[in-house]
Amino acid sequence: MEYAYWLKWQDTAGVIPSGARIYLGEECCERKIPALDLLMSWAWNLKDSGCNMTLVTPLVSESVLGQLEQMLDRLSRVFESYEVVCNDWGVFSLACERPFCQQVVGRLLARQDTDPRLAQILNYDFQKSQERDVRHVDGTIARLTYLPPPPEYETHLRRPSIITSTVLDYLGRTGAGRLELNNTLQGLDITLTSGWKASIYVPDVLVTMKRHCSICNLADDEGKDGAIDCSPAYTEWTHPSFPLPLYAKGNALYYFNQILPDNCENLDIDRIVSRLPEPASCT
Amino acid sequence: MMTTLYKKPIIAAPVNDPGEVASLVEAGAGEVYCGFLPERWRQHYSSYDSLSRRQGIIANASNEETLVEIAREAQRTGVPASLALNVRYSEGMLPEVLDYAAIWKQAGGQSVLVSDLGLLLALQKEHLGLQRYLSILAPVFNSRALNFYKHFGISRIVLPRSLSLEEMRVLTQSSPNIDFEAMVLNDRCEYIDGFCSFYHGIAFPPGVSTFFNYHQEMAEQKPLVYTQDLSYAGHGCQLQFRSVRGTIRPEPHDDCHQPHCAACYIKRLAASGIGYLKIGGRGLPSDIKVKAVRFIARACQIAEQHSQASFSRQPVKELYREVYGRDCGENRCYYPGEQIREV
Numbered sequence: 001m002e003y004a005y006w007l008k009w010q011d012t013a014g015v016i017p018s019g020a021r022i023y024l025g026e027e028c029c030e031r032k033i034p035a036l037d038l039l040m041s042w043a044w045n046l047k048d049s050g051c052n053m054t055l056v057t058p059l060v061s062e063s064v065l066g067q068l069e070q071m072l073d074r075l076s077r078v079f080e081s082y083e084v085v086c087n088d089w090g091v092f093s094l095a096c097e098r099p100f101c102q103q104v105v106g107r108l109l110a111r112q113d114t115d116p117r118l119a120q121i122l123n124y125d126f127q128k129s130q131e132r133d134v135r136h137v138d139g140t141i142a143r144l145t146y147l148p149p150p151p152e153y154e155t156h157l158r159r160p161s162i163i164t165s166t167v168l169d170y171l172g173r174t175g176a177g178r179l180e181l182n183n184t185l186q187g188l189d190i191t192l193t194s195g196w197k198a199s200i201y202v203p204d205v206l207v208t209m210k211r212h213c214s215i216c217n218l219a220d221d222e223g224k225d226g227a228i229d230c231s232p233a234y235t236e237w238t239h240p241s242f243p244l245p246l247y248a249k250g251n252a253l254y255y256f257n258q259i260l261p262d263n264c265e266n267l268d269i270d271r272i273v274s275r276l277p278e279p280a281s282c283t
Numbered sequence: 284m285m286t287t288l289y290k291k292p293i294i295a296a297p298v299n300d301p302g303e304v305a306s307l308v309e310a311g312a313g314e315v316y317c318g319f320l321p322e323r324w325r326q327h328y329s330s331y332d333s334l335s336r337r338q339g340i341i342a343n344a345s346n347e348e349t350l351v352e353i354a355r356e357a358q359r360t361g362v363p364a365s366l367a368l369n370v371r372y373s374e375g376m377l378p379e380v381l382d383y384a385a386i387w388k389q390a391g392g393q394s395v396l397v398s399d400l401g402l403l404l405a406l407q408k409e410h411l412g413l414q415r416y417l418s419i420l421a422p423v424f425n426s427r428a429l430n431f432y433k434h435f436g437i438s439r440i441v442l443p444r445s446l447s448l449e450e451m452r453v454l455t456q457s458s459p460n461i462d463f464e465a466m467v468l469n470d471r472c473e474y475i476d477g478f479c480s481f482y483h484g485i486a487f488p489p490g491v492s493t494f495f496n497y498h499q500e501m502a503e504q505k506p507l508v509y510t511q512d513l514s515y516a517g518h519g520c521q522l523q524f525r526s527v528r529g530t531i532r533p534e535p536h537d538d539c540h541q542p543h544c545a546a547c548y549i550k551r552l553a554a555s556g557i558g559y560l561k562i563g564g565r566g567l568p569s570d571i572k573v574k575a576v577r578f579i580a581r582a583c584q585i586a587e588q589h590s591q592a593s594f595s596r597q598p599v600k601e602l603y604r605e606v607y608g609r610d611c612g613e614n615r616c617y618y619p620g621e622q623i624r625e626v
Contacts, residue, residue, distance in 0.1 A: 156375070167401045238526070
């Protein structure tokens with residue numbers, strides 16, 4: 001099992017664990033793509049420390065594609081091999097064309113069900129405890145009764161849709177061989193085709209995102225120069241119908257799940273990606 | 284630079300009952316789209332948003348006969364019909380989804396709205412003869428992403444709600460041989476459809492009378508209604524969460540009596556290369572859908588009557604007030620950040 005650390009690229013003085021794989025970048029907000037000079041300074045430091053580099057990229061609009069293109073070209077001059085986690089098929093195709101660049105299917109493209117309430121659907125005791133009377137518009141009072149989901153649906157909830165043999169074969173022909181996964185509360189049920197491996201992110205599970213940041217009341221001008229982390233903290237959101245809190249950060253919502261699946265290696269997961277520093281609510 | 288050409292866009296209207304098609308077409312719809320949620324699928328994969336993004340049988344054709352009849356009725360009235368098979372599917376689901384697509388084609392359906400790569404590849408292989416439209420659930424934000432999806436034989440793209448009109452223009456200009464569609468009424472959501480994992484279930488709010496199918500099996504002298512999530516309180520985008528900063532208020536709920544609207548942008552949408560205007564709301568009552576189509580059709584006429592230079596939002600805003608009985612307001616606007624040139 002490989003352990004990878006997703007560092008805050010804004011921290012110029014970040015501690016680099018020697019020889020490790022380091023993730024840098026942003027997956028949800030194009031306005032927080034690393035500033036090129038800062039990223040290159042990281043890149044040279046990583047190379048000097050014998051670290052492997054993975055650049056995480058978000059979905060991007062047309063105007064930002066050129067910026068990423070420049071970034072990949074520069075990185076190709078530093079590393080003989082580096083990874084780019086793509087959360088936009090446009091960026092994926094861009095990465096496919098770059099020498100020394102290994103494109104990785106990001107977790108936004110892997111398409112998993114990550115609403116934490118889905119885990120509750122599978123919780124028999126919890127659901128039975130919620131049975132109650134309800135009133136139809138015709139006046140009939142009926143007993144709301146739990147119907148456990150069929151096995152096919154359970155499997156579906158645990159399986160990302162990118163994992164079908166035809167899709168992996170198609171993407172594999174471009175040279176891709178890795179995908180990134182959320183550690184979903186309902187568990188994972190995956191079988192990868194030959195040549196593919198998966199990474200799992202711990203603890204944050206990405207639930208949803210907006211195009212632009214308003215969740216954390218981010219002012220429009222903050223972070224535009226890319227030099228500061230404009231949304232450093234996770235804000236806890238709770239609702240009685242959710243089994244655990246959500247955490248808002250920037251333009252995205254997450255929940256945390258620190259418990260890894262027991263069968264990680266049987267699932268072709270060979271890498272665990274953790275954020276450093278850990279999200280405050282997890283420490 | 285904004286081009287001043289205006290090609291009248293086609294209105295795509297939601298339908299879930301064959302009886303609605305003729306009145307929607309009469310009101311101005313140039314095509315219709317629907318969803319499907321048959322009993323067999325519900326037994327295997329729930330009544331939630333597992334076959335299309337709309338849950339339950341109110342927003343979907345609930346059996347094969349209804350689906351076939353929608354396609355035939357569309358053919359009879361001379362408009363194309365699309366079937367939304369637009370969510371993600373795992374491998375075991377694909378044969379059944381393809382089967383539904385084949386039924387749709389055989390009945391006279393023209394196209395399917397798709398977002399799943401596995402389904403796109405399967406449709407390509409099966410040669411069903413259906414046109415493939417890229418659903419709003421497959422977000423395209425740049426021309427490279429658009430080119431990526433072109434490999435799967437798509438002929439139309441429904442653009443994400445969060446694109447600006449200028450971003451739409453850049454995309455449409457990059458691909459002149461693809462058709463583009465944008466949302467203009469109902470169903471606005473602040474989250475990006477294709478990256479949102481809040482599931483769409485069925486809520487049974489306490490103390491509120493609700494539509495549901497109940498079974499006359501007697502338990503404690505009451506009929507039974509089955510569900511897989513008894514604690515479901517609503518779509519995640521509509522819930523009021525609590526945080527240390529207080530209550531997080533979601534965007535105003537979609538309300539068919541004061542819908543989210545882009546009607547006064549139709550002129551600019553058309554000038555930006557949008558040829559198809561989508562009205563959301565598959566689960567709405569028929570009269571509300573007809574009203575929505577009529578409203579957008581009249582807004583298109585207003586757009587047609589004015590040149591870009593003389594176009595003003597005011598007549599469309601007045602039309603909104605006339606049709607819906609209240610002002611549209613900025614928080615009901617699909618593109619609140621856009622600057623409209625007022626005369």
